[in-house]
Amino acid sequence: MKSHPLYLYALDPTHIGAGGYRMGRVDLTILRDAGSNLPKVPGSSINGATRSAAIYSLPEGERQRAMAYARATIDEKNKKHPHKGGEDPVARIFGYAEGGDEGESRIGAVSFRDAEILAFPVPTMLGPRWVTTAHLLERAGCSKVPRPASEEQLIAQAGAAAPRRLNLGWLLLAADAREIPFPETAKGLPVFEHIRERLVVVHDNLFPAIVNSNLETRTSVSIDFETGAAADGALFTYEATPRGTLFRGQVDLDDGRFPDIAPAALPLLEKALSLACTLGLGAMTTRGFGRMQFALVK
Structure with missing residues (x-):
């Protein structure tokens, strides 16, 4: 069996539906992993x-x-x-x-394995940053990944513009600038270096909340083809993972x-x-x- 890591970088928002309507914040939710409650692209x-x-x-x-x-x-x-x-x-x-x-x-x-989020784009006061965890980077083959000491701290990629504090959406956390490794095999996309320079590592407990609170929520309405206007009672909302999300999956070739x-x-x-x-x-x-x-x- 030959296994090949597959990296997917979203150029557009992505909606992989969970199937049917849901009672809650949005009508059409996206598919999530049952264990982590994180969005994924199923194999x-x-x-x-x-x-x-x-x-x-x-x-x-x-x-x-x-x-x-x-x-x-x-x-x-x-x-x-x-x-x-x-x-x-x-x-x-x-x-x-x-x-x-x-x-x-x-x-x-x-055979195709599920593609899980490796780095997720979040707005900050310094522009977008890609949020990940030490666990996700280690699963992608990285070693010596720095870990935040608590949920109130994050690790920012070392550089000239490394801040002391950084907001991730509505969260403001203390920042520690350190060198964060990134998968060396992930150089097949030009955007990888851009993501690596803006990488942020957060605590594993905080990552699902950051992802799920920064998903896109859009509203659409069906059109009445006779009038060309919005049809009554046809308004619906749906989720999407944002543009810039980096997924990591795997493709297996059974040469045995x-x-x-x-x-x-x-x-x-x-x-x-x-x-x-x-x-x-x-x-x-x-x-x-x-x-x-x-x-x-x-």
């Missing part, structure tokens, strides 16, 4: 968008072949595939399940069970990820949501 969302984009990343002849197989897969009977899944350029990488008595099924050679598929899968995977991130992940991509920059560390 299923990345996988679905990447698999769809993989079809359009193929040469013309293979693309038509893959599209015909995909149409047969979503057909109600799911029995009239033009060819076997092992012969399809996309299904053989992402897996397939064919209906009928003679249908075959196989897991994919590639699929030694003939895994090496050829990586180039197609990179093309598909590029297209998927350009079109957008999650909901409301036609409303300016979901675009990403990605770095797949080899």
Whole structure:
């Protein structure tokens, strides 16, 4: 098994819906991790968008072949595939399940892990700062990460403009300027150096509150197509993680069970990820949501 860290930098706000309406501050909430209550991009969302984009990343002849197989897969009977899944350029990488008595099924050679927040942008009196924790940086491969002594203190990246006190939104904390490491393998994006210079480490207990209190909340309304005005009773609100959020996930290639598929899968995977991130992940991509920059560390 070959594991590749996947970094996603949000160029637009991102809305990965939790499904259905909720009673509370907003109608449409975003998906959160059950243990930490932090927003995330689930691996299923990345996988679905990447698999769809993989079809359009193929040469013309293979693309038509893959599209015909995909149409047969979503057909109600799911029995009239033009060819076997092992012969399809996309299904053989992402897996397939064919209906009928003679249908075959196989897991994919590639799997996507949930992308969790690594650094979260927060407004301060000195401009935006990217907030993280020592635990998150250590999970990303960093060592000797400084830790705040208490919830009332933060660690700011050492530099000429390091402050003694810094506000994170509505919180004002004492700041200690120290060198904060950042994943060396995360240099696939030009914005990484910008984030590293403005990195802030807070206490683990404080991080969920900072993230959830600085999410975007937007209001939309459905339009009455006859009048061109807002429809009565059609006002709704929804959450989004803000532009500038840095996520870290993982892509696994199973070269143990699929030694003939895994090496050829990586180039197609990179093309598909590029297209998927350009079109957008999650909901409301036609409303300016979901675009990403990605770095797949080899």
